[in-house]
Amino acid sequence: MGGIPLILCVTGKMAAGKNAASEILSAKGFAAVDADSVVHEILGDSSVVERIVGEFSADAEKRGIRLVRPDGSLDRRSLGALVFSEKAFLSRQEAIVLPEVDRRLRAFASGCRARGQDAVINATVLHKIGCIAECDAVIFVDAPFFVRLLRARRRDALPFRRILARFWAQRNLFSKYKKSNADTYRVKNTGDLRVLERNIAECMEKIERAKRGEK
Template sequence: MDELSKYNIICVTGQMAAGKNYICSKLEKEDWQATDLDLTAHQAIEECKDEIISAFKGEAEKLGLGIENADGSINRRNLGRLLFKNPSLLARQESIIYPKIISLTKDFIAQNQKVIINATVLFKTPELLNLCDAIVFVKAPFITRLLRARSRDHLPLRQILHRFHAQKNLLKEYQKSGKPIIIINNK
């Protein structure tokens, strides 16, 4: 992937089960350092858990969902059930954790020279997207992605198809950034 050598910070993105992690692992063998924003979000959720519990506990209880585990950590599955059904609650959650995600990611960038930000929806944090020199968009055929998602995530077919549908215009969102886009077909 010589075409990436002129860049210092890239975003590796693509639809669910397209192979973003695989591409990141290949680039890490070429001295790139990757940060996975899904994992960063998990860290941010734990670091902001008191604020999250305060913000959503009442709504969760109305639905019979416990958003706090016995050990005091956030029950991300139940929190997701609550938030992804209600766009206004999701936006509220994002306003709580995005500043922390941005801070953690900037710290990672400051500590490394060749950085990959592995993120499906980095366009939702323009402050981080603006730091990227280019976008690597990973594509794979629908059936390949479907089989990978079923095998990897063990989710019901309906839930996978819902996520696929939600990500159908992902490339268009990144094209709006005006950043160079390198498309990798990962069959």
Template sequence: MINDTSGNCEQKKRYIIGLTGPIAAGKNVAADILESKGFKILDADRIAHEILDSHKKQIIALFENDAQEAGIGLTHTDGSIHRKHLGQIVFHDRQKLIKLEHFVHPLVEAEIRKAVAEKPDTSFIVNAALLYKIPIVRDCDCILYISAPFFIRFMRVKKRDNLHFKYIIERFYAQRQIFTKCKKQNADIYRVGNCGTKKRLQEKIEAVLQSSIYKG
């Protein structure tokens, strides 16, 4: 990448960079920063949410009995999938989580690969908490892992989602090995701490881009 005097960047080549990290670490803030650098963002969570609604009949068929046993509904009044209730079902049972992932992840992978193929000259950021479970991770030039201390993440989730303490801990526990599993993929991984301001996070990301990724 070549920097000009205005602070904008011109890419010498196309990059596909994975962006991951645990819940409330700041992946979306990092994605906004990277988008301002000229990357196209592919948000796996957003794509998954769209898939849940576009395939809601299949989702309901997979988990309707579980929802009835729990005394909760799987849809909102407008017919869209109630993701919070679905999360209560799958995060309580590893096998149910695996069942959901086996349905959703291949569809997410297909949408991401379609987007990448349609714009061969565009650099992409694949933003995904469970990046290591999506095969495109093996095609990433590198992975940026956004991290933050437990307490900071806990307070962010509590403020943002107003979840019960138990559900927050369950989600934290489910994501406890993200960094270790990402390290096993065929890409360099760079840990970027996010416990300060957005400006400080941007400085850290820019430093990684310039010193490591674009020199590769």
């Protein structure tokens, strides 16, 4: 974008299109990091797997869920089915994983600032960790409920009940970002990529004007 680097968070509810929005910004020259990929890397660490299994093995056994595959790796889908079934389970998992997510995302943002590189952090959970303070603005990608439901079903092939459980867990996500003290902009995504690109461009104009102190 020129001048002082811009660090953005792109977020949104499940299947709203935040990945597509992040890819649009990446094509414009933004360095991009996907928090889901960061989590995936963390959950591949044997010490983290050991902590997760120790924390949830009893709860998983009660529900007939196997958390570990035969090769010893963590079954992320099974873990997801468990932690999204109860709010307390999700909080317990996040207490293990999020501190390391925060550390890695902060390092990414700091590195981009040092290089003068605009950057986008693609993340749903950024409002829960300190790295939100590194972001100049939040782009919240939104889409109609049934559009998201069908997208999630086609993309992840999960049972509807599991998709709806995740939808329910994210029901107040926009208000949580609004309360995070980050400038938050809602961008609509109905499924047409060209429309999303236009909406992102309009949002970026607003962010740039705010950055310059204009209305």
